[in-house]
Amino acid sequence: MKKVQTGTVIEFYTNSCLVESNNQRIACTGLKNVVVGDVVDIELTQDTSKPSGKITKIYPRNSILKKIGPYKSKPLASNITHLCILVTSKPKTTKEFIDKYLVLASKFNLSVLLLNNKTDIEDNAIEELLNTYKDYEIIRISAKSGSNFQELKKWILGKSIIFVGNSGSGKSTITSKLIGKDLKTNKLSNNQGVHTTSISSLYKIDDVSSVIDSPGVRDIEISYLSKEEILTGFPEIFEASKKCKYNNCNHLNNDDCEVINSLKSNIIDSSRYQNYIKFIKNLENV
Template sequence: MAEGRIIKALSGFYYVENEDGIFQCRGRGNFRKRKITPLVGDRVTFEAENATDGYVLEVHDRKNKLVRPPIANVEQAVLVFSAQEPDFSPHLLDKFLVHVEANDIEPVICLSKIDLLDEETEEALAEVETLYRNAGYEVLSTSIYVDETIELLRPYLRERVSVFAGQSGVGKSSLLNALKPELNLETNQISKSLGRGKHTTRHVELIPVDTGYVADTPGFSSLDFQGVSPETLALCFPEMRERSEDCRFRQCTHINEPSCAVKESLNEGEIAPSRYKHYVQFMQEIQNQKRRY
């Protein structure tokens, strides 16, 4: 028996990599009965007589697991959001940020396609950068046509397992092609009528980039708040998390309670109104979701 990491899952096969190479494996026969589904990123025990005939025998404990995209043991999420085509969506970005924060994954915000900006939209983008840096996030602005911006991204990927995530058409595959041209990943233009891209990535796969791994994932445009409760939502907003201890009530929701440190910071301009607005919207969505179940 040997140990390795699943780097690709496709058509019922799991491709497991270790120091001896890559082995095509199937899942153990009783996995379905035990409700075990191996994921890309899983550390596993496997056995293989040759490179194309192996079996995954055991899935090791996971640090975390994402549902969309289905991947495990991610250390960092590079959230790719285009400055234009499709238009930047702060609401969707904040939803992504909550999703990765809830799974104990370190986020990096990557604003793509800055070459499409004019003077007015450049100013708007600068405000976005400032807003999210003040909230405690790393923010990078990139263009596949400007090598220096791609090189800014590279150090974040070294020695880490990262996932590139974002809605369709924002340029995730194009960024990976810029980082590693030999990948030659399929890309498509944005649909002018729909305002979004086609899903050019159809499966999850860990791709070696420098000394790390990057998962290019299928694009998607919505997320459910799985694993996030009304009590833990504020913990997924760094600027609220650090102020929550100063609230009068321990279980403060930062909406209707008096002597709320978060609302005081909001009134003093220390918390962005857009972030707080999305927090309230997400709270309502989680509470409605809870009532349905």
């Protein structure tokens, strides 16, 4: 009988993937629909000097994060508990970018951490931005100086997280520091030695905690979601909408609309409202 063992998919390529099992990294083929984070059974190939194997089973996923396209969705990672959105002044993270990720996190039932990195760079605007998200969990660190890094380390214990955000926000630098191994990072404004991350990789911190470093993105697509999915991604607007007296209200210009009332009394932040309306108007199906 062939030897079967269980492991975690830590990297995925076009026709193969890398599985970590019993502290070994094993190149595997088989089962096309695996994704980083999947727990799998692999059948070891006995006749090669380098460990290799074939995936025979994917265990049920606790969670999945997908990129949503017009015709099909592409899984990005599975079995994660938290989406950790990088927020930096350089490159500048926009509220629109954060709001899109918050909508995605809500769609896929993931908890969120806003990780403000590069606090060593002075920028007053960042506190104004973070204030808009005061109801979310926020940790401020500098991966460069190490400031507050212990708080992040403590927070990660027992969680499976994916770092997402703009290219150059520090995802790989932070991952390197967490795992104590130098990953290639992206030197900003320097054409030589640019090491922007090109695939997602999972790193185990300990038996119960792991992080996925993902490639940086400029923008994310949410225009193929439904109106309801956008609305539930804005919990404060969703709450007000439930009290709105109109059926099918667009929450734009109806007299005494509860969403507009909440906006006027600052229960809803105006930038959040603007982005909500923008996302709804951009939907492909309305």
